[in-house]
Amino acid sequence: MIETKCHWCGKTIYRYKGKIKERNFCSQECLGKWRSKEHNPDGYLKNKNSPFKYLNKELNKTKMTAEVKEKLRQSRLGKGEGKTYTKTFGRHAHRIVAEQMLGRALRPGEVVHHIDRNKRNNSPENLIVFETQADHFKWHHKHDHEEVMSNANVQTTCVPTVLHQSADIK
Numbered sequence: 001m002i003e004t005k006c007h008w009c010g011k012t013i014y015r016y017k018g019k020i021k022e023r024n025f026c027s028q029e030c031l032g033k034w035r036s037k038e039h040n041p042d043g044y045l046k047n048k049n050s051p052f053k054y055l056n057k058e059l060n061k062t063k064m065t066a067e068v069k070e071k072l073r074q075s076r077l078g079k080g081e082g083k084t085y086t087k088t089f090g091r092h093a094h095r096i097v098a099e100q101m102l103g104r105a106l107r108p109g110e111v112v113h114h115i116d117r118n119k120r121n122n123s124p125e126n127l128i129v130f131e132t133q134a135d136h137f138k139w140h141h142k143h144d145h146e147e148v149m150s151n152a153n154v155q156t157t158c159v160p161t162v163l164h165q166s167a168d169i170k
Contacts, residue, residue, distance in 0.1 A: 008034045085119050094122045098129050111136040 001014040007023040008030035015024060025031040033039040069089060086093040098112045099105055101124050106112070111130045114121060130136040 006030050082120060086122065094127060097122045097124060098127050102129065
């Protein structure tokens, strides 16, 4: 074991020769403080653009190619319980399909809705894009009420109270 000092607090620590690095820390707490903007404003900016991600990209060019990503993706497909949205390279597939339908990237705040409520049915005919979550809510308010009434086969003469009536409900 080799004696060295914690890069942050200066405490004496012991490490195996192979574990000695440019900066050694006695604990996760010291490492966290060294990395934090609050405790180390000058060092924070230097750490923000770590050379390791670039070094890894340079040294492991063949490790994570598009082909490898696709193989990993295929190996994981269908392994879950099927209760969540499908993803393509970490992005929700329904959002990708919606962007292709629109011919542009989705704007911040836009919501993609599955008409049949099947999170795995990403066919373009099954998707609606709403400008805001509020529009999405209005659509549900209107259509969920209609669904409840039709499922219950309720014959009524009274008109339900509408909390927010808008002409732009789709």
